[in-house]
Amino acid sequence: MGLGFDIAHMLAGLMVLASLLLLYQDRLTALINVLRLHGFILALAVAWQAHIQSAPELFVSAAIALLVKALVIPGALDRIVERLGIHRNVETVGGIGLTMFAGMALVALSLRVMLPVTAAADPVSRQDIALALSVVLIGLLIMVTRRNALGQVAGFLSLENGIDLAAAGARGMPLVVELSVAFSVLIAFIVIGIYLFRIRERFDSVDLAALESFRGERR
Amino acid sequence: MILILLAGTAVLLALALAGAVVKGQGRSLYAIASFVAFLSAILALISLPARPETLVLPLGLPWLGWHFRLDPLSAFFLLVVDLGAASSSLFAIGYGRHEAEPGRVLPFFPLFLASLQLVVLAADAFSFLFSWELMSLASWALVLVQHRDHESIRAGYVYLVMALLSGLALLLSFGLLAGAAGSYEFAAMRLAHPAPGLAVLALLLALIGTGAKAGLVPLHAWLPLAHPAAPSQVSALMSGVMTKVAVYAFLRIAFGLLPVPPGWIGLLVLALGGITSVLGVLYALMQHDLKRLLAYHTVENIGIIFIGIGLAMVFRAAGGEEAAAALALTAALFHVLNHSLFKSLLFFGAGAVDRATGTRDMERGGGLIHRMPQTAFFFLIGCAAISALPPLNGFVSEWLTFQAILLGPGLPEWGPKIIIPVAGALLALAASLAAACFVKAFGITFLGRPRSREAAEAAETDRFSLSAMGILAVLCFLAGIFPAAVINAFAPVSRALLGAAMPAQSHLPWGTIIPVAAARSSYDGSAIFLLILAVTVLAIAGARHLAAHAVRRAPAWDCGFPDPRPVTQYTATSFAEPIRRVFGPVLFGAASIVRMPPPGATGPAQIKNVLHDRLWEMFYDPVAIAVARLAEAANHLQFLTIRRYLFFVFAALVMLLFSLALLQ
Known part of the structure; x- marks a missing residue:
């Protein structure tokens, strides 16, 4: 239990770290690279869970995570950035210090909430779930603080990674759920991709401000 | 089963x-x-x-x-x-x-x-x-x-x-x-x-929930709108049955599921019932639409039922008054049955009139007793029953309710001692106004001369409708002259709810019912019926035999109507006018606006009666205005940026997690 638990804990912690990294990336290419790293760590974490739970079907989800979240989606995002010609763009994030503090506070909050609630649960999945919740929360925070549509996509994908991590940690999660989650992410990605190109076509920019002024929204 | x-x-x-x-x-x-x-x-x-x-x-x-x-x-x-x-x-x-x-x-x-x-x-x-x-x-x-x-x-x-x-x-x-x-x-x-x-809160919520369905004032406003709008068989079901299902729900919660509630709730129910009965019948008097008039009468009858239920609750809370509580509850149940019978009958009659004349407006009826004699007869029985005339069933249940009210002064507390007689007075007022109202409903619709061509050419309705009305009329009649059997049949219900029932009435001759003690009061439906029958037969026989047989030819007395046109007849408005004068200014904000033509002009003078629905203005308009304002304020949320929406979701999630962390 000792070493297995420590490594699982470390991998989940690395995911939180990667989320925090995502939080302050202000260049799109760097953002996508960190997202790739995020997906890669997720695949590792799921594979490790498969090993220590000796659940072979989790290896399938790890493979899916590696393929879809670490390779296909970040690659496609790279191509989008290139085709839209926005690889030099700087994304405004807001004050880095403030968002980082907010992210740290979220991690503290999720640990504070989750650990007492799951006191009776298996310690491995307990830590995993607490950290996964902080990944989800930081993903939401990323979506809230980004003005660029691509930034929101990155936040959304990291949020999905957090859900996947929680699912892998919980024992007895059927494979079909994972498959459907992966499938939904793929669909969401396709929809968002089309959406990005449509915005671009119409407004010459993927800055959401253009869309907002078109809808006559209030800021 | x-x-x-x-x-x-x-x-x-x-x-x-x-x-x-x-x-x-x-x-x-x-x-x-x-x-x-x-x-x-x-x-x-x-x-x-x-x-x-x-x-x-x-x-x-x-x-x-x-x-x-x-x-x-x-x-x-x-x-x-x-x-x-x-x-x-x-x-x-x-x-x-x-x-x-x-x-x-x-x-x-x-x-x-x-x-x-x-x-x-x-x-x-x-x-x-x-x-x-x-x-x-x-x-x-x-x-x-x-x-x-x-x-x-x-x-x-x-x-x-x-x-x-x-x-x-x-x-x-x-x-x-x-x-x-x-x-x-x-x-x-x-x-x-x-x-x-x-428990008190749950009971009050149940009172609101079931009262809104039953039509308890001030939650009655939908009832006179919705019940007449449906086809007549549905109006009958909504008025006669669905409101009773609401009564069932209240009885189930108040007597079946909750422990004995404090007496003041019973007094509240009693007071609401009294107010409902009087307001219902007053509104009914002002209506000229036959089905709407009946719908307002449903409000009145629900008031009477709730008076019985409220009394039962008061007696039950007082302790040691199980017999009185059983009497009040039996009266309410009896009225539930009665009202479902005669209100269905009346709605069927109104539906038949509606189909025959094409209108529900009483002012366009008149003289239908000649064109639709059977419908008129059944409708008359329904009118007599709902007006609580012996020997029909409506009288028995209202009489039982009064018997329960008369036991009220025996309670030791002062609240019931004061409120119960007031409710009794309201009930008496409602009963007499109901009689006036049905004299109007029957008289204007079926008697006199036709006020419109449609009424003059109306045809009797079909046999299925007539048999439905006939069966209900017979049931009204049977429940009226054999009340003892009905009361005995209800004994298991009141025993299940209160642990006590009215004493069995079956051993008495003639079907006499004695609610409390023979020394106080008793009622004998079949004897009253026989008496009425005998007096009627005697009167007819007397008129046949004692009147002069010689044929006398003379100018007809024109009853003060030298003009033969039907317009000159007494109208529904004329009937309601005295009562509108008495109650109108206070309860309805009624006013008559008279417009005289200027001197020299040849136009007719006009009089216009204005009625306000004070309850609607007091209870419903403020709510509607508040909802509209809130909706206006919330409308801003329609035009935010995607990030704002995401932020709301995020903030709500964090707030919930935070409160969870604090609560642990």
């Missing part, structure tokens, strides 16, 4: 499906519904004194199932429901022939019947609320049958809003009854002992 009853309900549900596909007027559908409901009524009557039966079916929510229970209370209300259902289906066989769009009635009518049965049989909160909402929605669809009429649309909207309010209040009430960890089964709620404050 309960399985057979549920099989009947299943047949009705199947009929609802068949109604969606069947072409034509669906006469066989109504016939089957009538037959099924009739059988259910007989079964309900048989199971009234039987031991409670329960049944759990694996329907509804998983792990919860659908609990049914047939105990005396639900058997009694099932009897009321099925009597109304059988007679209105029978009526609809003939009446439905005139329906322009039968596809809008046929699927929902059997569904409505089935949901009414399900409500009274349900024994857990989930299935109860499900059936309750099904009942609301089915009847809402039936209210909107005339969907091109603006009045109907408004009625449907108000009805839907009030039905939602009622459902919400009941939902909260059941939530409180079940408690934090409690079960939603009625059996578990019966055993739970909620804190007194919570």
Whole structure:
């Protein structure tokens, strides 16, 4: 239990770290690279869970995570950035210090909430779930603080990674759920991709401000 | 037994499906519904004194199932429901022939019947609320049958809003009854002992929820709009039966599920009942639309029923007054049965008149007793019954209610000592005004000379409608002259709810009923009937034999009407005018605006009567204005950026997690 638990804990912690990294990336290419790293760590974490739970079907989800979240989606995002010609763009994030503090506070909050609630649960999945919740929360925070549509996509994908991590940690999660989650992410990605190109076509920019002024929204 | 009853309900549900596909007027559908409901009524009557039966079916929510229970209370209300259902289906066989769009009635009518049965049989909160909402929605669809009429649309909207309010209040009430960890089964709620404050809150919520359905003032506003808008067989069901199902729900919660509530709630119910009865009948007097007049009378009768229930609650809370409580409860139950009988009868009559003349406006009726003699006769019996004239059934239940009121001064506290006689005075006022109102309703519609061409050319209605009315009239009559049998039949209900019942009345000769003690008062329906019969026969015989037989030719006395046109007759407005003068300025803000033509002009002078619905202005307008303001304020949320929306979701999530962290 000792070493297995420590490594699982470390991998989940690395995911939180990667989320925090995502939080302050202000260049799109760097953002996508960190997202790739995020997906890669997720695949590792799921594979490790498969090993220590000796659940072979989790290896399938790890493979899916590696393929879809670490390779296909970040690659496609790279191509989008290139085709839209926005690889030099700087994304405004807001004050880095403030968002980082907010992210740290979220991690503290999720640990504070989750650990007492799951006191009776298996310690491995307990830590995993607490950290996964902080990944989800930081993903939401990323979506809230980004003005660029691509930034929101990155936040959304990291949020999905957090859900996947929680699912892998919980024992007895059927494979079909994972498959459907992966499938939904793929669909969401396709929809968002089309959406990005449509915005671009119409407004010459993927800055959401253009869309907002078109809808006559209030800021 | 309960399985057979549920099989009947299943047949009705199947009929609802068949109604969606069947072409034509669906006469066989109504016939089957009538037959099924009739059988259910007989079964309900048989199971009234039987031991409670329960049944759990694996329907509804998983792990919860659908609990049914047939105990005396639900058997009694099932009897009321099925009597109304059988007679209105029978009526609809003939009446439905005139329906322009039968596809809008046929699927929902059997569904409505089935949901009414399900409500009274349900024994857990989930299935109860499900059936309750099904009942609301089915009847809402039936209210909107005339969907091109603006009045109907408004009625449907108000009805839907009030039905939602009622459902919400009941939902909260059941939530409180079940408690934090409690079960939603009625059996578990019966055993739970909620804190007194919570129990009172649950009961008040139940009063709002069921009062909004029954038409208790000030929650009655939808009723006179919605009930007349539906086809007449549905109006009869809504007025005669659905309001009774609401009464059932209140009795079930107040007497069946909760511990004995404090006496002041009983006094509150009593006061609301008194106010409801008087206001209902006053509004009814001002109406010229026959069906709307009947709908307002439903409000009045619900008031009378709630007076009985409130008295039962007061006596029950006082302790040691079980006999008085049983008397008051029996009076309320008796009135439930009576009102369902004669209100259905009256709505059938109004429907027949509506079909024959094409209008519900009384001012365009008149003289129909010659054109529709049988309808007129049955309608007259209904009028006499609802006006509480002996020897019909309405008199017995109101008399019993008065007997219970007269026991009120025996209570030691001062509150009941003061409020109970006031309620009695209100009841007396309501009863006399109801009589005035039905003199108007019958007199203007059926007597005198026809006021319109349609009324002059009206034809008698079909035999199915007539037989439905005839059966109900006979039942009204039988319940009136054999009240002892009815009271004895109710004994299991009051024994189940109060642990006490009225003393058995059957050993007395002549069917005499003695509610308290022979020294105080007694009533003898059949003897009164025989007396009335004898006096009538004697009077007719006397007139035949003692009057002069010689034929005398003389100018006819013109009764002060030298002008033979029907317009010069006494009108419905004329009838209501004295009462409008007395109560109008205070209660309705009534005013007459007289416009005289300027000197020299040849135009006619005009008089215009204006009535305000003070209750609507006091209770409903402020709510409507507040809702509109809130909606206006919330409208800003429609135009935010995607990030703002995301931020709201995020902030809400973090807030919830934060409060969770703080609470631990």
